[in-house]
Amino acid sequence: MISEQTTVPPSEARILPSTQACTPILPGFTCGLDVSLRVIAGKWKPLILYFIAQGGPIRYGALRRAVQGVSDKMLIQQLKELEVDGLVKRTDYKEIPPRVDYGLTALGRSLAEALVPLCSWGTQNMEEVARVFAERDLSGQ
Amino acid sequence: MISEQTTVPPSEARILPSTQACTPILPGFTCGLDVSLRVIAGKWKPLILYFIAQGGPIRYGALRRAVQGVSDKMLIQQLKELEVDGLVKRTDYKEIPPRVDYGLTALGRSLAEALVPLCSWGTQNMEEVARVFAERDLSGQ
DNA sequence: ACAAGTATGCACCTTTTGGTAAGTACCCTA
């Protein structure tokens, strides 16, 4: 039986220095990345989080316009989930017409900060990604 | 007409220092974060990327065992997409029985690095997230 | 008076995603 451990000699530095062990501490989560993904899973959550982080407490309508392409249903739904997950704080001013805004909790703020490198990566590699996507769409479907 | 711009005075530092502008450079993408999300969207891609980053070029079977809970269908599918998107490099040794391994391209490696903070966040806040999830599951389903 | 904006809720439907289970062709080990 061939062990995968021994196929990669320890002398070779194939492992990224900063990409360290995914420690499976708690049951139900395979690693830290898994935890984060459960919280921000969904088409819109990371963007919502990020826009709130940028705009400070932001009104519903403004957020709606910022996150291009979301429907009301989705925005509300995701905001609710982010709220019960303790990342977003909803403030209802009980006015008429309605006024509500959304800000981040300390937990939400720290998650938003963790998204910064991902945002930078996208900005830096936007052209390359756009090119690949264009090819993919032209050829096979 | 009330402008949202003016409701937040510039004197207040509500905007996170490191969470800077989502610059909409190319059409089709709203911002850098949007670009990244398009590439790693899917239940397994970030984990796959991360495990490959850790294990150097890793064989299919080993990856399969590392990413707990994936089916063959999903793993293969996501690996293919990651390959055409230029993040993963597949090496087929043309042996019998089959031997194939998966490594990262330069682009993939940089993306994996951008995932590091997200992984750390999850590790640090694992307990809090687990608590919130438990409450949520107990009460309103 | 009428249209538009405010922040949602709800019903209905389609699309996407993902899981299960089977099969392939070949090898090695017990």
Next chain:
DNA sequence: TAGGGTACTTACCAAAAGGTGCATACTTGT
């Protein structure tokens, strides 16, 4: 000779995700 490992592929199906459109109740602008 039977069983397990290798890296996939395919067909079928269930569940989740997400979109559309309508409704609310009140205000402001034209």
